[in-house]
Amino acid sequence: PANAAELTIGFSQIGSESGWRAAETSVSKQEAAKRKVNLKIADAQQKQENQIKAIRSFIAQNVDAIFLAPVVATGWDAVLKEAKEAKIPVVLLDRDIDPSGKDLYLTAVTSDSVHEGEVAGDWLAKTVGDKACNIVELQGTVGASVAANRKKGFDTAVAKHANLKIVRSQTGDFTRAKGKEVMESFIKAEGGGKNICAVYAHNDDMMVGAIQAMKEAGLKPGKDILTVSIDAVPDIFKAMVAGEANATVELTPNMAGPAFDAVAAFKEKGTVPPKWIQTESRLLTATDNPQKEYDSKKGLGY
Amino acid sequence: MTALLPRRGLAQILALIVILAVDRVVSPQFFDLRLQDGRLFGSLIDVLDRGTPVALLSLGMVLVIATRGIDLSVGAVMAICGAIAASLADSYSLPVVLAAALGAGLVCGLWNGFLVAVLGMQPIVATLILMVAGRGIAQLITEGRIVTFTSPDLVWLGNGAILGVPVPVVIALGMLILTGAVVRGSALGLLIEATGGNARASELAGVGTRAMILAVYVWCGVCAALAGVIAAADIMGADANNAGLWLELDAILAVVIGGTSLFGGRFSLVLAVLGALIIQTMNTGILLSGYPPEFNLLVKAVVVLAVLLLQSPKLSGFAGIMARLRRANP
Amino acid sequence: MENSLDPAPSLLEVRGISKSFAAVRALQEVDFTLRAGEIHALLGENGAGKSTLIKVITGVFPRDAGLVRLGGEEVAPRSAKAALEAGIATVYQEVNLLPNLSVAQNLFLDRQPMRFGIVREGEMRRRAKVLLADFGLDIDVAAPLGNYSVAIQHVTAIARAVDLSARVLILDEPTASLDRHEVEILFGIMRQLAKRGIGIVFVSHFLDQVYEISDRITVLRNGRLVGERETASLPRLELIRMMLGRELAETTGARTATSDRLPREVCASFQNYGKAGYVAPFNLELRHGEVVGLAGLLGSGRTETARLVFGAERADGGQAMVAGASIRLQSPRDGVRHGFGYCPEERKTDGIVAELTVRENIVLALQAKRGLHRPLSRREQDEIAKRYVKMLDIRPPDPERPVGLLSGGNQQKALLARWLATSPRLLVLDEPTRGIDVGAHAEIIRLIRELCDDGLALLVISSELDEIVTYSDRVIVLRDRTHVEELSGEAIDVTNILGAIAADGAAMQEARA
């Protein structure tokens, strides 16, 4: 039985498509260092096939546990079965996988991205009250499950209020540049932005781009147009401090910490953790001391 | 100017007009223009502004393709140079920042040119190497985060305006004129076309084909660097993960829509830029249309095919279509 | 079949064919009749429309008007493949087959011997060997065709067409790059085929060959039919008049006038110059106002010598000197810098840039020599182009036409113009008259002399010994990649040259025996 100090854990990370992802990687390393875990990170460059390859090579190296931040919900059965045969526990980080494989992993440390969308929607509904409000939505990458879930959660929340209406929805690919470009077109298409009451973005990066677009169009983001987005990256707090952003829903980059603990407990004492360790989806607004949030997040590698 | 825009521009201009007309249909305000904070504001300006990076890329790409090459690394080079500019922006003056970024682009171009011209690698794999590694280098510079800056000079480069026209558009126009002047004002254009048309024969005629190839990759690198700086200036930050992602394909597409053959030879700078505008006009139209994003790629595919069919040598534009129709029912 | 009583039924009938390329009317209402079992020469100047007529017949180009009958039945093939299936086999003028495929694959492309859907490689090679043996070739048929000389490629193309056992065989300038011996073999085979009732169309600019082999002659000029005659009853001068539409100035006769001029200054000299495995080291002096001819069999190293002299290939020993000073000669650029020029023998791959215009092709070398920073203005370019188009009578006389659309002979002239425009001190011409019509042939020979009289040094390769004898002041004979003999003055005649070449042939025959 391995001693926690000698644990070698393989982490199949998706890639580094966003600041949040970079932060997750660097926080994982910090957490591993804290616990003296030998963490091997394989970067999949956004490809599931690379993740499967990485897991296979972890199995071949006989690691003590495997962390997997799955790029997509399906398609893990075969490779997880192999891990199981090799008696290597697998912990899912950050996203869940499809139900057919529940017995194939030890636990999942994730947030609920549908819930994140709901939190965002509820905040907007509460803030607007019963004024009519036209919402434009900046979606994540088409096909990405987070994007679909964050849309679903938000839609559910908004559907409960007749005065809220999503008038335009287009993908901004989770990036600042596309967020800005798409917002520019939304503004043009909605009477110079006069018809828009709020923007919902599936991540903060797109929102930062959208804020720039609004400012360049002579609009006042945060006042003329409300903003709500997800992730809680440092730059969105900067915007909040400047009064240009209203709300964000936090997605913690520290998924690995709880996972290490669960693995350590499992290896040492045989404690089987719950199937789902849900991380909190905190709502953060201008009233939650954004400056402090900014300072605390700045050094995390976003 | 005839040297820049040969007779064959007709199909492209027609395509642009048709797409503009469609845009007007999906978005009635498409042609509206107003002045906003000393800057023109409207969808047409968006097309020009957003089209700038690809237009700049296509300026370099068209020369590379004219020599029978291809440069897949331009997107990655954009990311590298944007990252460099963003990291230096708040501590150095604009000229230094620009020199560093463009210098990096030049080095990238030299590397590509070295692999192709000196080592004789096939352009597509030679530049694939930098396409893969280059984005890594950019991320190394930014450590995977979005490096933001506040330097007003650099921000102006992305968001400022000269006489109401966005600065990037002015830069792209300037680069077009500069490239045109260099290429057509010297013998470069002829020698590049000869190299692309028949490298062996050109070599035997005393043309320094290696030097030509090296030169076009370098220029392509510099153009990509400029595009990268502008893309970074636009969002006031360098996003090494996404800047220029897949833009190499758009740039190649622009060049081909501009009528330059992927087998090298004859090229046209103006038409390549026009190709970039056609692509952006289509993209902006898609965004304005309000269709769900699942349709974006389908629309793009159909438009691209239609534009290409317009200029198919077999149809030779509208003239060909008309001639065929006439022949079909006399 | 109809006409079964006619001793020589018409096999292929072409009536009223017209074909235009945009503004160029390449063919206008051309008639042409080929009888079974005859060898019919199709003649005309460069650009007269011979190749176009052939391509229209075989459906490579769609025709604008007219009809084609084969054995009395109307045919309208829409591609070379369809023509083949209809029974017309063709060796096109510019085809060098596919250099990337093996010789055997080239011979049997699309008709390989098969078993169970699989190509019988061994059987194919065996048959290829047999087929080429008929042409006196004994080569490795598994090697890529591109490894071999133009001549061998041409023989392969002919062998392929002959073996297709079609009713009509069309050969567009098959002999342009063959030497005497191979031509004789080809003629033997053509006669055999004709005897079997196959109709053969033969295009050539060598009138001797035409008189030797053909039964009848059809002449085209500017895309129109001039006439059809029995070869036996058509005097040579009359034929030339039909082709050119005018008399031809007398061109034959060796150079005599120049031989008594002042001793000539050395232009460039090469000592012990050579490259291992390429050409044995040689000494060569080229003088202003002098033509040096290079003679030898195919593969004897003439082209290699030319490339070394120009700088297209790097020597691994010896030194090159210009005006008494040793020079660096590592690349074509170096050659061009020192005032050398080189017209390569494979004009399509090594010469023209097909897509560029005649003007651009003509100014290319001059521009490369001047460098980037001193571009020729458009006006200068136009002037140069116009001057040479006129001087060399390039047709059509439109400098803005892509050179690839010109007929072969005119492409050759454009190449020559490219080098003349650089006002070179030394010009190396590798087979400058290949594929050139009688008129232009005479002109080019006249030009070579003129250039020479203007003080240019010339190194000329030609497989036509008559031609070499006509203009050379000295002739160097090569054998097995070695310079074996130098003839000058009175010694230059066909017999002597043949003797020098044959020394080897005799030796080889002995070795074989």
Next chain:
Amino acid sequence: MKGLSPLLITAIVLVAGFAACAVQFPNIASTRVIGNLLTDNAFLGIVATGMTFVIISGGIDLSVGSVIGFTTVFVALAIERWGVPPLVAFVAILVLSAAFGAAMGAIIHVFDLPPFIVTLAGMFLARGASFLLSTESVPVTAPIYSTVSDFALRMPGGGRLSAIAIIMLAIVIGGALLLHLTRFGANVYALGGNRATASLMGVAVGKMTVKIYMLSSLFAGIAGIVFSFYTSAGYSLSAVGVELDSIAAVVIGGTLLTGGQGSVIGTFLGVLIQGMIQTYINFDGTLSSWWTKIATGILLFAFIALQQGLVALARRPVAKRVGAAP
């Protein structure tokens, strides 16, 4: 003296690379890793085989990645949602993808358009179509899937030669036979040598073009099915960028992008070289996202440079054949 053939050199480079990796990570030298290499790159090997035909014929096919993506989604939906029996779904998608390739080939030939761009449009179209089918990933639970993914020949040393690896090997071998031993294959080379000449020599260029792109798309369809076995799911974003990977594999394998030269076996070696690079990086496991990319680039460069250097060296003594002049 005959120099080493480029193919042999590529193989030597591969083995040398493998040995070098094994020295650093002894675990690599196991049948398990080799089995994984074949399984993980099965779909790549299949598309790259099809791509080899296209590239040798002087074309290029950028649509293959999207076709794989579309295939996975289509198959998953057909089996799971529309209740189509798996085998019927497979046949349907193969017919569909072959037709798609044929259409691209026809457009390329009839309108004389550059393949790069036509297939780029095809890439957009296939990816867009898969978005329309489903943006979510669809798990496949049909029993055939678990049967296939469980099936494996055990190799000595614990390695598994999986069903999809076997499919890939079969396709590579089949592709090699088709390319090198049939008339079709010879015509592919002819087209790549020179289209116009091939046409004059009687090759039906149009039909060939259609067939070649059809073959490539068909193989992409098969790769898509294999991919769906591999992941037991259909996902619209799967196999993004695979076109470039497969082009790289083909080119590393010694095929000229200008057409006319190359081999399927070379491509297979190219696929393995790429897989090696990945395995090495995975084994190292200390590389950040960016260093992963940089290292991939450097290794790619090293392999190609080494291979080209060796090929150039092997060609050095240019003893040109002096034939028997008649």
